[in-house]
Amino acid sequence: xxxxxxxxxxxxxxxxxxxxxxxxxxxxxxxxxxxxxxxxxxxxxxxxxxxxxxxxxxxxxxxxxxxxxxxxxxxxxxxxxxxxxxxxxxxxxxxxxxxxxxxxxxxxxxxxxxxxxxxxxxxxxxxxxxxxxxxxxxxxxxxxxxxxxxxxxxxxxxxxxxxxxxxxxxxxxxxxxxxxxxxxxxxxxxxxxxxxxxxxxxxxxxxxxx
Numbered sequence: 001x002x003x004x005x006x007x008x009x010x011x012x013x014x015x016x017x018x019x020x021x022x023x024x025x026x027x028x029x030x031x032x033x034x035x036x037x038x039x040x041x042x043x044x045x046x047x048x049x050x051x052x053x054x055x056x057x058x059x060x061x062x063x064x065x066x067x068x069x070x071x072x073x074x075x076x077x078x079x080x081x082x083x084x085x086x087x088x089x090x091x092x093x094x095x096x097x098x099x100x101x102x103x104x105x106x107x108x109x110x111x112x113x114x115x116x117x118x119x120x121x122x123x124x125x126x127x128x129x130x131x132x133x134x135x136x137x138x139x140x141x142x143x144x145x146x147x148x149x150x151x152x153x154x155x156x157x158x159x160x161x162x163x164x165x166x167x168x169x170x171x172x173x174x175x176x177x178x179x180x181x182x183x184x185x186x187x188x189x190x191x192x193x194x195x196x197x198x199x200x201x202x203x204x205x206x207x208x209x210x
Contacts, residue, residue: 007044019075020075045114049198066113092135097128100125101148104198132163145174146177
């Protein structure tokens with residue numbers, strides 16, 4: 001019997017309170033918090049990703065599902081403390097300097113967290129210095145940069161050049177994305193990968209750390 005089916009379905013439908021209630025119920029019966037995390041919450045969010053990719057659901061539904069998953073994770077957190085839960089990797093992410101768009105970036109953050117990554121979100125309008133300081137501090141596996149304006153896309157290349165000068169480029173993989181960005185532009189900028197959308201970004205992030 002699939003004991004986590006109801007949690008997964010509640011995540012997919014975005015029923016945050018139901019997810020919280022079901023997670024509490026499973027914990028009370030002695031279920032493993034790591035199993036709940038992987039087989040219920042992350043598995044549910046993976047299913048959301050597939051449905052988004054096949055256009056069965058759209059951004060609003062993904063955001064609602066991600067919120068439900070977050071409620072579940074928050075409920076689990078006290079039980080996970082002290083357990084050896086290793087994230088898949090650490091991703092440092094931000095919208096580049098001069099750009100204040102964050103809907104796409106926020107969706108990528110939620111999907112990465114839903115897939116089991118630790119994410120450090122630097123927010124919007126992030127200057128080069130803030131990226132470099134955060135790389136030194138957090139030592140991420142991947143740096144993700146987003147731009148929604150053709151006028152701010154040039155920041156990718158500038159930032160990557162700065163990372164090179166400071167000897168940080170070798171330490172991280174770089175992924176870029178945003179509405180006006182193409183794979184060709186990403187490669188020309190010196191990035192390692194291009195995330196076409198939130199689902200693609202998760203798949204590329206997994207490839208970059210494998």
